[in-house]
Amino acid sequence: EAGVTQFPSHSVIEKGQTVTLRCDPISGHDNLYWYRRVMGKEIKFLLHFVKESKQDESGMPNNRFLAERTGGTYSTLKVQPAELEDSGVYFCASSLGTSGTQETQYFGPGTRLLVL
Amino acid sequence: GESVGLHLPTLSVQEGDNSIINCAYSNSASDYFIWYKQESGKGPQFIIDIRSNMDKRQGQRVTVLLNKTVKHLSLQIAATQPGDSAVYFCAENLSETSGSRLTFGEGTQLTVNP
DSSP: OOOEEEEEEEEEEEEEEEEEEEEEEOOOEEEEEEEOOOOOSEEEEEEEEETTTEOOTTTOSTTTTEEEOOSSEEEEEEEOOOOOOGGGGEEEEEOOOSSSSSOOOOOOEEEEEEOO | OBBSTTTTEEEEETTTTTEEEEEOOTTTTTOEEEEEEOTSSOEEEEEEETTTTSSSSEEESEEEETTTTTTTEEEEESOOOOOGGGEEEEEEEEEEHHEEEEEEEEOOOEEEEE
């Protein structure tokens, strides 16, 4: 069974440009999460989808970040316009969604974003 | 070898020794705790979890201990191997108010010397 996949693995862009990150969760997983780790700091929650609906977006830093999960399958996270402080590793995770809130979250390999 | 306190990010041990990685969590009401292992270039990999109604749980070569009195979580790795070298993160969840959101610690870099 394939795990969580993310694309691209790396992205280098200039300040002011737009970048779109993609996450494909494990097949059949209703829950999809975005987290990010800024250099040297802890992994922080961004948002949580249940199927195509945003369940919790309390971690989204500002309105330059837009996450979508049309159809409840893969998700995209767009940063527009990118700023220097957006550099970091963006992780996606998924969980099954049948056992309540305390389910194992399986993480993808991350997208390493560098904004110059 | 043992890491002490949340603010010591590195632990170096000899192959075959036991390792203890410590984590002080923030919310006394958290009811679910997880340890993840992250190898270079990869995402966090689930190791073991524990719920707040337990104080110990064992897996294969790993044991998690939970001390709710002092809000302390530890991961013990028996007979540490070079393949155990990675960054280890503890994470907590408070389902009542945080839903499924995980709050991560800063991580501890474990290096296993042959």
